[in-house]
Every structure is written in C-alpha cells, then in structure tokens.
Amino acid sequence: MELTQDILKQYCSHLKNVKYKGIVQDVKLEYCTDMDDNNINEGDQHIILRLIRIRKPMRNKGFGSIVLNDIINLADRYNIRIILYASEKYGSKITGLYKLYERFGFNRIANDPDHKMVYNVLIKMNVQ
Numbered sequence: 001m002e003l004t005q006d007i008l009k010q011y012c013s014h015l016k017n018v019k020y021k022g023i024v025q026d027v028k029l030e031y032c033t034d035m036d037d038n039n040i041n042e043g044d045q046h047i048i049l050r051l052i053r054i055r056k057p058m059r060n061k062g063f064g065s066i067v068l069n070d071i072i073n074l075a076d077r078y079n080i081r082i083i084l085y086a087s088e089k090y091g092s093k094i095t096g097l098y099k100l101y102e103r104f105g106f107n108r109i110a111n112d113p114d115h116k117m118v119y120n121v122l123i124k125m126n127v128q
Helices: 005-019 063-078 094-103 121-127
Strands: 024-032 046-054 081-085 106-108 116-119
Touching: 005 024, 005 063, 024 063, 046 063, 063 081, 094 106, 094 116
Parallel strands: 046 081
Antiparallel strands: 024 046, 081 116, 106 116
8 A cells, every 4th residue: 555645644643642642732744755855856755744742741751752653663664754854943952853863763964954854764774
C-alpha cells in the first residue's frame, strides 16, 4: 500500500485520540512529493513533520520522543524520508532541538535559515 495524506491524517488521529489519548495534544504530518531544494529531489516522496505537541502536564517525561519514534517507524515501513523544521516557537532552544533530532537519525541541512532537518531511511538502513 502506498502512503497518502489520508493515511497520515488517520495515523495522526490514532496517535492523538487512541494510542496517546490525554498525552498528545496535537500531531501534524503532511505527505509531499514536490520539494526540490537542499538535497531533496523533485518528485521525491516525504513526510513533513509539522508538529508534535504534548499536553503541558505530560511534557518533559519522554512522550515527545516516544511519538517521534512512532512516526519514524511509520516512515521506515513506507521507506520514506521525514523533513522537519526545528523551531524555538514553543520555548526550546535550537541547539537542544538539533541534539534531540540527531539522536533519532535526523541530519541538519547546512546553512538552512529555516533549520531544516532530514531523516533519510536509506542512510539509517546503511548504518545499521
């Protein structure tokens, strides 16, 4: 089965309303095929990780990492990369976010003003 935006929407709903009910406030994933800058080939399929928001009382307990790991497992199943843009919008420092995402196999795009990071399934598969 091929990944679609509908599958991602259902997956986000499942994480929020079933698997991590009361923990996850919101998860936003977007299926894309049309980016062609900074090491992303035109027509290349990828997921853009827009948001993982954990409810305030549940923050700093590892749930964000658990949800991120679930999303990575989904990407691995579909053999598709993940792109995210690290942001200080919710109070985290960029350097800390870089370290966190790098622990999960994301790579920074050099000199990207939007703090773009990429998780590439093929890179991870070759390392293991």
